[in-house]
Amino acid sequence: MARVRTALTSPRTRTVVAAVSLASALTLSLSSCGKADMTKQTSPFAAAGGSRSVTLSFGSWVGANANVGVAKYLLEHELGYHVDTTQVDEIPAWDALSQGRIDAILEDWGHPEQEKQYIDEKKTVTDGGTNGVTGHIGWFVPTYWAKAHPDVLDWHNLDKYAGELKTSESGGKGQLLDGSPAYVTNDKALVKNLHLDYHVVFAGSEAAQITQIQQYAKQKKPFLTYWYEPQWLFKQVPMTEVKLPKYTDACAKKGEKDPQSIDCAYPKTPVKKYFNAQFAKGNSDAAKFLKKFRWSNDDQNEVSELIASKGLTPDEAAEKWVHAHPEVWKKWLP
Known part of the structure:
Protein backbone atom coordinates (compact mmCIF):
# COMPACT_ATOMS: atom_id res chain seq x y z
CA MET A 1 0.00 0.00 0.00
CA HIS A 136 -12.78 -2.17 8.55
CA ILE A 137 -9.43 -1.15 10.00
CA GLY A 138 -8.91 -0.50 13.68
CA TRP A 139 -6.61 -0.87 16.64
CA PHE A 140 -6.91 -4.23 18.37
CA VAL A 141 -5.63 -5.87 21.52
CA PRO A 142 -5.78 -9.59 22.38
CA THR A 143 -9.08 -10.49 24.01
CA TYR A 144 -7.30 -12.32 26.85
CA TRP A 145 -5.63 -9.02 27.81
CA ALA A 146 -8.79 -6.95 27.32
CA LYS A 147 -10.67 -9.21 29.74
CA ALA A 148 -8.02 -8.60 32.39
CA HIS A 149 -7.84 -4.85 31.67
CA PRO A 150 -11.18 -3.76 30.15
CA ASP A 151 -10.30 -0.06 30.37
CA VAL A 152 -7.63 -0.56 27.68
CA LEU A 153 -10.48 -0.66 25.16
CA ASP A 154 -10.88 3.12 25.50
CA TRP A 155 -8.12 5.03 23.71
CA HIS A 156 -8.05 7.58 26.56
CA ASN A 157 -6.47 4.86 28.73
CA LEU A 158 -3.83 3.62 26.31
CA ASP A 159 -1.00 5.68 27.81
CA LYS A 160 -1.61 3.89 31.10
CA TYR A 161 -0.39 0.71 29.39
CA ALA A 162 2.36 2.16 27.20
CA GLY A 163 5.05 0.84 29.53
CA GLU A 164 3.78 -2.74 29.16
CA LEU A 165 3.89 -2.41 25.38
CA LYS A 166 7.45 -1.13 24.99
CA THR A 167 9.70 -3.12 22.67
CA SER A 168 13.26 -2.81 21.48
CA GLU A 169 11.94 -1.15 18.32
CA SER A 170 9.54 1.36 19.86
CA GLY A 171 12.10 3.84 21.18
CA GLY A 172 11.01 3.92 24.81
CA LYS A 173 7.34 4.33 23.91
CA GLY A 174 4.52 1.83 23.65
CA GLN A 175 4.50 -0.16 20.41
CA LEU A 176 1.64 0.11 17.92
CA LEU A 177 2.29 -2.73 15.48
CA ASP A 178 1.45 -2.03 11.83
CA GLY A 179 1.95 -4.21 8.75
CA SER A 180 3.64 -2.55 5.79
CA PRO A 181 4.35 1.18 5.41
CA ALA A 182 2.68 0.80 2.01
CA TYR A 183 -0.68 -0.12 3.56
CA VAL A 184 -3.40 2.49 3.92
CA THR A 185 -2.82 3.64 7.47
CA ASN A 186 -3.57 6.77 9.45
CA ASP A 187 -1.77 5.50 12.52
CA LYS A 188 1.14 7.94 12.69
CA ALA A 189 -1.28 10.85 12.44
CA LEU A 190 -3.58 9.33 15.06
CA VAL A 191 -0.76 8.78 17.54
CA LYS A 192 0.41 12.35 17.05
CA ASN A 193 -3.00 14.03 17.11
CA LEU A 194 -4.30 12.02 20.06
CA HIS A 195 -1.05 12.81 21.94
CA LEU A 196 -0.33 9.17 22.72
CA ASP A 197 2.95 7.87 24.09
CA TYR A 198 3.27 5.31 21.30
CA HIS A 199 5.47 4.66 18.29
CA VAL A 200 4.27 2.94 15.11
CA VAL A 201 6.44 -0.08 14.27
CA PHE A 202 6.02 -1.70 10.86
CA ALA A 203 6.33 -5.47 10.64
CA GLY A 204 6.89 -5.14 6.90
CA SER A 205 4.09 -7.33 5.55
CA GLU A 206 0.84 -9.00 6.53
CA ALA A 207 2.64 -12.34 6.93
CA ALA A 208 5.28 -10.85 9.23
CA GLN A 209 2.62 -9.08 11.28
CA ILE A 210 0.63 -12.31 11.64
CA THR A 211 3.75 -14.15 12.79
CA GLN A 212 4.43 -11.48 15.42
CA ILE A 213 0.81 -11.56 16.66
CA GLN A 214 0.90 -15.35 16.90
CA GLN A 215 4.13 -15.22 18.90
CA TYR A 216 2.65 -12.71 21.34
CA ALA A 217 -0.49 -14.81 21.70
CA LYS A 218 1.44 -18.02 22.29
CA GLN A 219 3.20 -16.32 25.20
CA LYS A 220 0.01 -14.55 26.35
CA LYS A 221 1.76 -11.22 26.04
CA PRO A 222 -0.11 -7.94 25.59
CA PHE A 223 0.06 -6.13 22.27
CA LEU A 224 -1.62 -3.29 20.40
CA THR A 225 -1.92 -3.71 16.65
CA TYR A 226 -3.34 -2.16 13.52
CA TRP A 227 -5.61 -4.86 12.13
CA TYR A 228 -8.58 -5.29 9.87
CA GLU A 229 -11.66 -7.24 9.00
CA PRO A 230 -12.29 -9.58 7.24
CA GLN A 231 -9.34 -11.57 8.54
CA TRP A 232 -9.12 -15.29 9.24
CA LEU A 233 -6.63 -14.79 12.10
CA PHE A 234 -9.42 -13.68 14.47
CA LYS A 235 -10.45 -17.36 14.71
CA GLN A 236 -7.01 -18.35 15.99
CA VAL A 237 -6.19 -15.22 18.00
CA PRO A 238 -9.35 -13.52 19.29
CA MET A 239 -8.84 -9.76 19.37
CA THR A 240 -11.01 -6.89 20.60
CA GLU A 241 -11.09 -3.44 19.04
CA VAL A 242 -9.99 -0.35 20.96
CA LYS A 243 -12.53 2.44 20.73
CA LEU A 244 -10.98 5.44 18.96
CA PRO A 245 -12.67 8.85 18.55
CA LYS A 246 -15.81 8.38 16.48
CA TYR A 247 -15.49 8.52 12.71
CA THR A 248 -17.41 11.43 11.18
CA ASP A 249 -17.81 12.82 7.69
CA ALA A 250 -16.32 16.09 8.92
CA CYS A 251 -13.20 14.26 10.07
CA ALA A 252 -13.01 12.46 6.73
CA LYS A 253 -13.24 15.69 4.74
CA LYS A 254 -10.59 17.28 6.92
CA GLY A 255 -8.39 14.24 6.38
CA GLU A 256 -8.82 14.39 2.59
CA LYS A 257 -7.38 17.91 2.59
CA ASP A 258 -4.65 17.12 5.10
CA PRO A 259 -4.06 13.41 5.97
CA GLN A 260 -1.79 14.46 8.84
CA SER A 261 -4.78 16.05 10.59
CA ILE A 262 -6.76 12.83 11.06
CA ASP A 263 -7.90 12.31 14.63
CA CYS A 264 -10.79 9.84 14.42
CA ALA A 265 -11.42 6.15 13.80
CA TYR A 266 -11.38 4.37 10.47
CA PRO A 267 -14.79 3.87 8.79
CA LYS A 268 -16.41 0.66 7.66
Missing part, protein backbone atom coordinates in the same frame (compact mmCIF):
# COMPACT_ATOMS: atom_id res chain seq x y z
CA ALA A 2 2.98 3.39 -1.34
CA ARG A 3 0.49 5.13 0.42
CA VAL A 4 -1.42 7.73 -1.20
CA ARG A 5 -2.38 8.72 2.26
CA THR A 6 -5.94 9.51 1.38
CA ALA A 7 -7.25 9.42 4.84
CA LEU A 8 -10.51 7.98 6.01
CA THR A 9 -12.18 7.46 2.70
CA SER A 10 -9.53 4.85 1.95
CA PRO A 11 -9.13 2.37 4.81
CA ARG A 12 -6.83 -0.51 4.66
CA THR A 13 -5.02 -1.33 1.52
CA ARG A 14 -2.71 -4.06 2.37
CA THR A 15 0.12 -4.58 -0.05
CA VAL A 16 3.69 -5.69 -0.09
CA VAL A 17 5.89 -5.90 -3.14
CA ALA A 18 6.76 -9.51 -3.64
CA ALA A 19 5.87 -9.80 -7.24
CA VAL A 20 6.02 -12.42 -9.85
CA SER A 21 7.82 -11.63 -13.07
CA LEU A 22 4.97 -9.64 -14.57
CA ALA A 23 4.75 -7.45 -11.49
CA SER A 24 8.45 -6.69 -11.87
CA ALA A 25 7.93 -5.88 -15.52
CA LEU A 26 5.03 -3.62 -14.64
CA THR A 27 7.06 -1.81 -12.05
CA LEU A 28 9.90 -1.24 -14.51
CA SER A 29 7.51 -0.07 -17.17
CA LEU A 30 5.67 2.28 -14.87
CA SER A 31 8.77 3.74 -13.30
CA SER A 32 10.51 4.33 -16.60
CA CYS A 33 7.77 6.40 -18.22
CA GLY A 34 7.72 9.38 -15.89
CA LYS A 35 4.52 11.34 -16.31
CA ALA A 36 3.77 10.22 -19.84
CA ASP A 37 0.18 9.24 -20.59
CA MET A 38 0.27 5.45 -20.61
CA THR A 39 -3.47 4.94 -20.98
CA LYS A 40 -3.26 3.92 -24.65
CA GLN A 41 -0.83 1.05 -24.21
CA THR A 42 -2.08 -2.44 -24.90
CA SER A 43 -1.91 -5.38 -22.56
CA PRO A 44 0.87 -7.93 -22.99
CA PHE A 45 -1.93 -10.45 -22.50
CA ALA A 46 -4.31 -8.88 -25.01
CA ALA A 47 -6.47 -11.57 -26.57
CA ALA A 48 -5.12 -12.68 -29.93
CA GLY A 49 -7.23 -14.30 -32.59
CA GLY A 50 -10.32 -14.37 -30.42
CA SER A 51 -8.65 -16.24 -27.57
CA ARG A 52 -10.47 -16.15 -24.27
CA SER A 53 -8.07 -14.69 -21.74
CA VAL A 54 -8.26 -12.35 -18.77
CA THR A 55 -5.63 -10.87 -16.45
CA LEU A 56 -6.39 -10.30 -12.76
CA SER A 57 -4.33 -8.33 -10.25
CA PHE A 58 -4.07 -9.11 -6.57
CA GLY A 59 -2.48 -7.49 -3.53
CA SER A 60 -0.16 -9.14 -1.05
CA TRP A 61 -2.76 -9.78 1.65
CA VAL A 62 -4.36 -13.19 1.74
CA GLY A 63 -7.92 -11.94 1.22
CA ALA A 64 -6.92 -10.57 -2.18
CA ASN A 65 -5.45 -13.99 -3.04
CA ALA A 66 -8.73 -15.61 -1.99
CA ASN A 67 -10.78 -13.40 -4.33
CA VAL A 68 -8.54 -14.01 -7.31
CA GLY A 69 -8.13 -17.71 -6.58
CA VAL A 70 -11.87 -18.34 -6.70
CA ALA A 71 -12.47 -16.06 -9.70
CA LYS A 72 -9.61 -17.74 -11.60
CA TYR A 73 -10.85 -21.24 -10.82
CA LEU A 74 -14.37 -20.51 -12.02
CA LEU A 75 -13.29 -18.56 -15.10
CA GLU A 76 -11.11 -21.48 -16.15
CA HIS A 77 -13.32 -24.41 -15.17
CA GLU A 78 -16.79 -23.02 -15.81
CA LEU A 79 -16.25 -20.47 -18.59
CA GLY A 80 -13.22 -21.82 -20.45
CA TYR A 81 -10.90 -18.83 -20.03
CA HIS A 82 -7.15 -18.69 -19.70
CA VAL A 83 -6.43 -16.55 -16.61
CA ASP A 84 -3.19 -14.74 -15.89
CA THR A 85 -2.70 -13.41 -12.36
CA THR A 86 -0.12 -10.96 -11.12
CA GLN A 87 0.70 -9.40 -7.77
CA VAL A 88 1.01 -5.64 -8.10
CA ASP A 89 1.22 -2.94 -5.44
CA GLU A 90 -1.96 -0.91 -5.06
CA ILE A 91 -1.14 2.35 -6.81
CA PRO A 92 0.77 0.71 -9.71
CA ALA A 93 -2.23 -1.62 -10.08
CA TRP A 94 -4.44 1.36 -10.91
CA ASP A 95 -1.91 2.53 -13.49
CA ALA A 96 -1.76 -0.94 -15.03
CA LEU A 97 -5.55 -1.19 -15.04
CA SER A 98 -5.80 2.13 -16.86
CA GLN A 99 -3.24 0.96 -19.44
CA GLY A 100 -5.07 -2.30 -20.09
CA ARG A 101 -2.18 -4.37 -18.74
CA ILE A 102 -4.61 -5.94 -16.30
CA ASP A 103 -8.36 -6.31 -16.71
CA ALA A 104 -9.63 -6.20 -13.13
CA ILE A 105 -8.81 -5.43 -9.52
CA LEU A 106 -11.13 -7.46 -7.29
CA GLU A 107 -10.39 -5.81 -3.93
CA ASP A 108 -9.71 -2.13 -3.43
CA TRP A 109 -10.19 -0.40 -0.10
CA GLY A 110 -10.55 3.08 -1.55
CA HIS A 111 -8.17 5.36 -3.45
CA PRO A 112 -10.04 8.63 -4.14
CA GLU A 113 -7.18 10.25 -6.02
CA GLN A 114 -6.93 7.34 -8.45
CA GLU A 115 -10.72 7.18 -8.82
CA LYS A 116 -10.82 10.84 -9.79
CA GLN A 117 -7.87 10.54 -12.17
CA TYR A 118 -8.79 7.35 -13.99
CA ILE A 119 -12.58 7.08 -13.67
CA ASP A 120 -13.73 10.70 -13.75
CA GLU A 121 -11.02 12.37 -15.83
CA LYS A 122 -9.38 9.82 -18.15
CA LYS A 123 -12.34 7.43 -18.16
CA THR A 124 -9.99 4.48 -18.60
CA VAL A 125 -11.24 2.63 -15.50
CA THR A 126 -14.78 1.59 -14.58
CA ASP A 127 -16.26 1.13 -11.10
CA GLY A 128 -17.19 -2.55 -10.80
CA GLY A 129 -19.23 -2.25 -7.61
CA THR A 130 -18.67 -3.98 -4.32
CA ASN A 131 -17.30 -7.51 -4.09
CA GLY A 132 -19.62 -8.05 -1.12
CA VAL A 133 -16.97 -7.71 1.57
CA THR A 134 -17.21 -4.96 4.18
CA GLY A 135 -13.77 -3.89 5.36
CA THR A 269 -15.80 0.36 3.93
CA PRO A 270 -17.59 -1.62 1.20
CA VAL A 271 -14.65 -3.18 -0.63
CA LYS A 272 -14.89 -2.57 -4.38
CA LYS A 273 -13.90 -3.96 -7.76
CA TYR A 274 -12.51 -1.92 -10.65
CA PHE A 275 -12.24 -2.86 -14.34
CA ASN A 276 -10.34 -1.56 -17.31
CA ALA A 277 -12.97 0.48 -19.16
CA GLN A 278 -12.54 -1.31 -22.50
CA PHE A 279 -12.70 -4.71 -20.79
CA ALA A 280 -15.94 -3.71 -19.06
CA LYS A 281 -17.48 -2.28 -22.24
CA GLY A 282 -16.66 -5.45 -24.15
CA ASN A 283 -19.21 -7.27 -21.98
CA SER A 284 -17.53 -10.64 -22.48
CA ASP A 285 -18.54 -13.61 -20.36
CA ALA A 286 -15.53 -12.84 -18.15
CA ALA A 287 -16.66 -9.24 -17.65
CA LYS A 288 -20.24 -10.34 -16.93
CA PHE A 289 -18.97 -12.90 -14.42
CA LEU A 290 -16.66 -10.47 -12.61
CA LYS A 291 -19.40 -7.84 -12.42
CA LYS A 292 -21.56 -10.41 -10.59
CA PHE A 293 -18.72 -11.66 -8.34
CA ARG A 294 -19.98 -10.91 -4.85
CA TRP A 295 -19.44 -12.90 -1.67
CA SER A 296 -19.34 -12.40 2.09
CA ASN A 297 -16.69 -11.76 4.72
CA ASP A 298 -17.19 -15.33 5.92
CA ASP A 299 -16.70 -16.72 2.41
CA GLN A 300 -13.45 -14.84 1.97
CA ASN A 301 -12.20 -15.81 5.42
CA GLU A 302 -12.91 -19.48 4.69
CA VAL A 303 -10.70 -19.44 1.61
CA SER A 304 -8.08 -17.21 3.25
CA GLU A 305 -7.67 -19.59 6.16
CA LEU A 306 -7.19 -22.53 3.81
CA ILE A 307 -4.36 -20.61 2.14
CA ALA A 308 -2.67 -18.94 5.11
CA SER A 309 -3.23 -21.46 7.86
CA LYS A 310 -3.78 -24.80 6.16
CA GLY A 311 -1.06 -24.41 3.53
CA LEU A 312 -3.20 -24.83 0.41
CA THR A 313 -2.37 -22.94 -2.76
CA PRO A 314 -4.96 -20.37 -3.89
CA ASP A 315 -6.04 -22.79 -6.64
CA GLU A 316 -6.45 -25.65 -4.17
CA ALA A 317 -8.31 -23.50 -1.67
CA ALA A 318 -10.57 -22.17 -4.41
CA GLU A 319 -11.41 -25.65 -5.64
CA LYS A 320 -12.33 -26.75 -2.12
CA TRP A 321 -14.55 -23.70 -1.57
CA VAL A 322 -16.19 -23.97 -4.99
CA HIS A 323 -17.18 -27.60 -4.40
CA ALA A 324 -18.66 -26.67 -1.01
CA HIS A 325 -20.62 -23.55 -2.05
CA PRO A 326 -22.31 -23.89 -5.46
CA GLU A 327 -25.28 -21.95 -4.10
CA VAL A 328 -23.06 -18.86 -3.91
CA TRP A 329 -21.03 -18.90 -7.13
CA LYS A 330 -23.62 -20.21 -9.59
CA LYS A 331 -25.32 -16.80 -9.31
CA TRP A 332 -22.20 -15.21 -10.80
CA LEU A 333 -22.23 -17.15 -14.05
CA PRO A 334 -23.41 -15.25 -17.13
